Amino acid sequence: MGAGxxxxxxxxxxxxxxxxxxxxKILLLLGFVLTVVATPRxxxxxxxxxxxxxxxxxxxxxxxxGYLLPRMVVEVPFLVFAALMPLVAEGPRVVVPVxxxxxxxxESGLLGAWGLVAKGTLGVLASLTLAATTEPAxxxxxxxxxxxxxxxxxxxxxxxxxxxxxxxxxxxxxTAMRSRGVDPRSPRHWxxxxxxxGALFVRSYERGERxxxxxxxxxxxxxxxxxxx
Amino acid sequence: MHVPDxxxxxxxxxxxxxxAAAGVGVALRKARAELDDRTAPMAGLVAAFVFAGQxxxxxxxxxxxxxxxxxxxxxxxxxxxxxxxxxxxxxxxxSLFMADGGLTALGTNIxxxxxxxxxxxxxxxxxxxxxxxxxxxxxxxxAALGAFVSVPxxxxxFSVLFAIGxxxxxxxxxxxxxxxxxxxxxxxxxxxxxxxxxxxxxxxRPDLVHGARGLAGRxxxxxxxxxA
Numbered sequence: 231m232g233a234g235x236x237x238x239x240x241x242x243x244x245x246x247x248x249x250x251x252x253x254x255k256i257l258l259l260l261g262f263v264l265t266v267v268a269t270p271r272x273x274x275x276x277x278x279x280x281x282x283x284x285x286x287x288x289x290x291x292x293x294x295x296g297y298l299l300p301r302m303v304v305e306v307p308f309l310v311f312a313a314l315m316p317l318v319a320e321g322p323r324v325v326v327p328v329x330x331x332x333x334x335x336x337e338s339g340l341l342g343a344w345g346l347v348a349k350g351t352l353g354v355l356a357s358l359t360l361a362a363t364t365e366p367a368x369x370x371x372x373x374x375x376x377x378x379x380x381x382x383x384x385x386x387x388x389x390x391x392x393x394x395x396x397x398x399x400x401x402x403x404x405t406a407m408r409s410r411g412v413d414p415r416s417p418r419h420w421x422x423x424x425x426x427x428g429a430l431f432v433r434s435y436e437r438g439e440r441x442x443x444x445x446x447x448x449x450x451x452x453x454x455x456x457x458x459x
Numbered sequence: 460m461h462v463p464d465x466x467x468x469x470x471x472x473x474x475x476x477x478x479a480a481a482g483v484g485v486a487l488r489k490a491r492a493e494l495d496d497r498t499a500p501m502a503g504l505v506a507a508f509v510f511a512g513q514x515x516x517x518x519x520x521x522x523x524x525x526x527x528x529x530x531x532x533x534x535x536x537x538x539x540x541x542x543x544x545x546x547x548x549x550x551x552x553x554s555l556f557m558a559d560g561g562l563t564a565l566g567t568n569i570x571x572x573x574x575x576x577x578x579x580x581x582x583x584x585x586x587x588x589x590x591x592x593x594x595x596x597x598x599x600x601x602a603a604l605g606a607f608v609s610v611p612x613x614x615x616x617f618s619v620l621f622a623i624g625x626x627x628x629x630x631x632x633x634x635x636x637x638x639x640x641x642x643x644x645x646x647x648x649x650x651x652x653x654x655x656x657x658x659x660x661x662x663x664r665p666d667l668v669h670g671a672r673g674l675a676g677r678x679x680x681x682x683x684x685x686x687a
Contacts, residue, residue: 239557256555263563268469271626304559308463319629345626349465350561357558369555381487381498385548388503389510390556396507397514415516417648421655423515428659431508431536435667438504442497452496 239301239361247291247363252372259360266352271345280352284359291363298358305354312343312350366390384454388441396434403430461553461568462617464561471624476566482574483547489540498541505537506545510552515652530572530613531580531606532653535598535670536660539581547573567620571613580609584670598661598671603654610646614638 247255262280269276288295319339326333364372370390374383403426404414412419414426442450467475491498509529516526529549533542547569553559560568584605591597618635625634657668665671 260562263464263561264469264472267465267472267561267563301558304461304557305463308466315629318633339629342626342629346463346465349626350463353464353561353563354558357554357562361556361558366556379484379487381491382483382548382551384499385502385506385544386552388500389506389548389552392504392507393510393552396504397511400511400514417651420651424652424655425659427512427515427652427656428663430511431505431656431660432664432667434504434508434511435501438497438501441500441504445500446496450496454499 239358240365241291241293241297241362243292243363245290245292245363247287247359252364252368253375254372255360255364256369256372256376259356262356263353266349266356269349271341271348277348277352284352284355288355288359291359293359293362298355298362301358302351302354305350308350309347312346315339315343315346380453387454392434392437392441395437396430399433400426400430461550461560462564462571464563465626466561466564467567467620467624468626469563471620472563472566474566474624475570475620476563479547479566479569479574482543483569486540486544486547490538490544493538493541501537502541502544502548505533505541506548506552509533509545510549512656513549527652528572528576528610528613528649529653530576531584531602531609531649532656534577534581535584535602535605535653535657536668538669539577541669542581543573543577546577567617571617571620575616576609576613579612580605581670583608588670593674595661595665595671595674598668598674599654599658602657602670603650606653607646607650610649611639611642614642 262284266277266280269280271277288298316335316339319336319342321336321338323334323336324340326335360369367387370383370387373386374380407414407419407422407426412422414423490502494501509532512527512529512532514526530542530546533545536542537545550560550565550568550573554562554565554568582605584601587601587604588597591601615635615638618631618638621634622631657670661668661671665674
């Protein structure tokens with residue numbers, strides 16, 4: 231398989247944060263984001279404190295911020311939503327002069343936008359920190375220790391294991407399409423794209439069947455053996 | 460598409476988390492009944508397929524693009540329970556490993572896309588199939604209809620959740636109109652792609668399509684001389 235089995239977000243390291251047990255990190259992350267979400271958005275200084283704590287952990291993990299920041303683009307669609315909020319929300323309005331124009335913004339909308347941006351950004355940065363400092367296999371073991379159903383952990387494990395195989399399968403198909411003059415984004419070429427996805431489904435499904443048979447021949451009985459470190 | 464942290468307040472997030480956990484629990488049991496010990500590798504591979512499918516973007520207009528959600532597609536291809544399980548696993552992995560969709564919003568995302576998207580899509584698919592002529596060619600059409608209905612349905616439930624636990628003071632009617640209007644357009648793209656993908660699989664491996672069971676008919680084994 232021409233695919234790397236690396237993990238897109240993982241940043242290799244040996245810091246305290248990297249070595250901390252995964253189940254603790256998951257619990258801390260969940261506790262942190264729940265606290266952030268439950269904090270009233272008018273408590274401005276508290277969000278500064280959250281950010282300081284988070285940046286402290288990132289510093290401790292020795293993951294460069296330049297590595298994390300570009301990966302925060304997943305948040306962009308919601309920043310757009312947040313930017314629109316002061317324009318469409320109800321309630322009393324404030325008039326802000328913007329380059330000769332007067333923009334009428336809703337106060338509650340501004341507050342809502344601030345809450346969204348602050349909480350969303352803290353959440354994304356915290357999740358990125360977990361992903362950057364924890365190997366996928368460790369996250370899975372952590373979830374297992376947190377009593378997540380074994381079958382669910384196994385399904386996640388298989389998905390992660392074959393993610394790069396399946397996505398690079400698709401990548402090769404798209405490359406083949408492009409080299410024949412097909413633009414996968416254009417609706418005109420959707421029939422070709424759909425046949426590609428159909429073929430990808432059949433391939434993935436059949437790969438699943440082969441993997442299952444291979445597992446059976448190695449004594450699979452519904453439980454995976456403990457991974458040896 | 461994925462709801463981030465802080466979009467809905469904490470009580471609503473916890474409540475949808477409970478709904479999602481219950482739904483995934485039932486889906487786990489039902490999927491195991493359907494796939495027995497093949498569940499882990501099969502659901503894992505189908506989840507990887509759904510993830511890959513979501514990487515395909517299509518233009519929605521105004522310079523923005525939407526991507527395939529795949530709820531109805533997964534339901535028609537592998538059945539609603541396995542499909543819901545696969546979509547939920549995709550969302551779990553995206554949230555934990557890719558920071559896509561907040562961890563506190565995971566319950567909301569699973570409820571919207573994994574449960575509402577899959578089951579509304581599958582319900583509409585079944586209804587359409589009951590009305591359309593009983594033949595293999597109806598399956599892609601019904602799948603497209605299911606996909607079309609599933610996207611605005613998820614958007615409607617989101618509007619309801621936002622009215623209950625939203626963190627912004629926007630009139631519910633406005634949110635509803637914007638969300639559903641926008642998602643009707645995305646639903647069109649979803650419908651066309653879902654229908655075409657299902658038709659491609661039906662053409663090559665009708666036996667793999669869960670929604671086509673009983674329609675594929677038995678293909679007689681042909682034996683005879685091949686004259687080359």
